[in-house]
Amino acid sequence: MSAPGSIAPHEHAHRRPAHPSLLSPRAARLASIGGLFAFSLYLHQVSPVDDGPYPSCPFRLVTGWDCPGCGSLRALSRLTHLDVRGALRFNAITVLAVPWLAYRFVHWVRGTRPPGRLRPQHVDLAFAVLFGAFGVARLLGAPGLAIPG
Numbered sequence: 001m002s003a004p005g006s007i008a009p010h011e012h013a014h015r016r017p018a019h020p021s022l023l024s025p026r027a028a029r030l031a032s033i034g035g036l037f038a039f040s041l042y043l044h045q046v047s048p049v050d051d052g053p054y055p056s057c058p059f060r061l062v063t064g065w066d067c068p069g070c071g072s073l074r075a076l077s078r079l080t081h082l083d084v085r086g087a088l089r090f091n092a093i094t095v096l097a098v099p100w101l102a103y104r105f106v107h108w109v110r111g112t113r114p115p116g117r118l119r120p121q122h123v124d125l126a127f128a129v130l131f132g133a134f135g136v137a138r139l140l141g142a143p144g145l146a147i148p149g
Contacts, residue, residue: 029109036105044080048073068093068135071147089148093134097127 023031046052059067071090078087079098087095100123107114114120138145 025111029111032105033109040076040080043073043077047077049077066138066145066147068131068138070138074147091147092145093127093131096130100127 048054054073057067057070059065060070069091072094075087075090075094076098078084078090079095084095103114104120104124134145
């Protein structure tokens, strides 16, 4: 018997969380797959190389410099056309990160952990450091890192 206003132990299992999610984990995964597919299809059809209806980089608008992410959308667009060389010209770090991000996405969708001794957070950190170094090198004018006009 429980005290007035308290919840009996067997009732805890049926309580809803304080902040319920809009989607179940399965629905969120399916929505993510659909969103990624729709975005890829749109990016394939409406190229940012030809000044599609995409936003400009705020960092570049303010400073006039290319940020580490500048050219990523154009690189992804080129990848939807299987033009790896063209994608590398726009943003090499994005092209290098895509296989890793795809690997992580597949494991997230499947609800599994990567096999073996691989620590995904270490690879994530390595990409973050590489992304930062790429940005600094780009700001310093390293040859080959400017975005083609």
